């Protein structure tokens with residue numbers, strides 16, 4: 001169940017109480033979010049008679065590790081929580097992935113409720129049931145599918161987010177539009193000012209539509225065997241850019257640049273309608289996101305990073321096949337296979353054409 005709207009956080013005590021017959025729950029959050037919103041959420045739970053075990057960790061991707069998973073799990077063990085407890089994940093995508101993985105594995109799995117507090121988490125990370133942590137060999141390499149009992153996306157949480165962090169989630173919203181709903185993409189670009197400024201009603205509308213699209217695509221393919229792969233649009237290139245930057249490049253910015261670059265590669269391969277890449281770049285730039293990245297002289301290195309991606313087998317990179325704005329290939333044609341060497345040349349060529 002995904003609920004979006006002002007004050008939906010008030011539904012938390014009822015849902016947590018249902019999920020945890022013992023009346024006990026772990027509140028997992030990073031320290032920044034806990035410092036701003038922790039007391040209010042704890043108050044909601046405690047006010048309904050629930051016993052709250054707080055488990056807070058330092059903010060940032062650097063915390064999404066096996067070590068932090070172990071520490072949080074220890075905290076739940078020490079508090080003697082049982083299988084009749086639940087986990088509440090309050091925070092951005094890092095918190096959702098980490099807390100979700102703790103919930104997926106603690107005593108072989110306990111229910112959890114997602115309270116996303118970033119645009120990225122509301123629009124993307126909290127929906128779809130993927131949880132996990134990073135591994136030295138790459139992002140999100142250890143994890144589990146564990147669907148939350150409920151996702152409560154309350155746009156009021158976004159008021160305390162800075163403009164650049166807010167923009168990150170809109171990259172994913174834009175992706176949802178670009179792959180299946182061109183009018184949504186145009187709508188987002190047209191409302192950029194209100195979205196970046198955090199105007200509640202417009203933000204809510206953007207989240208609702210984006211979540212609908214993601215939930216629809218995921219429901220057709222829960223375990224990522226087919227159609228769900230189109231959600232990876234822009235991500236093949238994005239993951240390489242992120243890895244290359246030592247993860248200093250925010251995810252949404254990497255995705256925005258990745259979408260424009262993948263569209264350009266699609267044009268060079270003749271699978272994407274001409275002019276689409278320029279349109280994609282214009283759409284993301286409206287949201288103050290980058291419509292490209294410096295590629296000249298870097299094709300070989302970036303192609304090598306992409307060929308190491310977890311979804312890749314045997315040095316061939318599978319890139320989502322965008323045909324035009326709002327339309328991807330389907331079935332076996334959802335992706336296009338590009339050998340690493342060819343991809344290196346295409347990246348260089350796209351740098352020249354851009």
Ligand SMILES: NC(=O)c1ccc[n+]([C@@H]2O[C@H](COP(=O)([O-])OP(=O)(O)OC[C@H]3O[C@@H](n4cnc5c(N)ncnc54)[C@H](O)[C@@H]3O)[C@@H](O)[C@H]2O)c1
Nearest residue numbers: 032059060092093094095117118120124125130157160161
């Ligand atoms: N599971 C999935 O399907 C999925 C999908 C997309 C992304 N992700 C993951 O999500 C993560 C990125 O998520 P993110 O961008 O939300 O990062 P994040 O969780 O690190 O949050 C970004 C920053 O914003 C702060 N913050 C969060 N909410 C706030 C608020 N309301 N007010 C003020 N500050 C706040 C956090 O403390 C943090 O410093 C990545 O690890 C990515 O792999 C997962």
Ligand SMILES: [Zn+2]
Nearest residue numbers: 124172251255
């Ligand atoms: Zn993403």
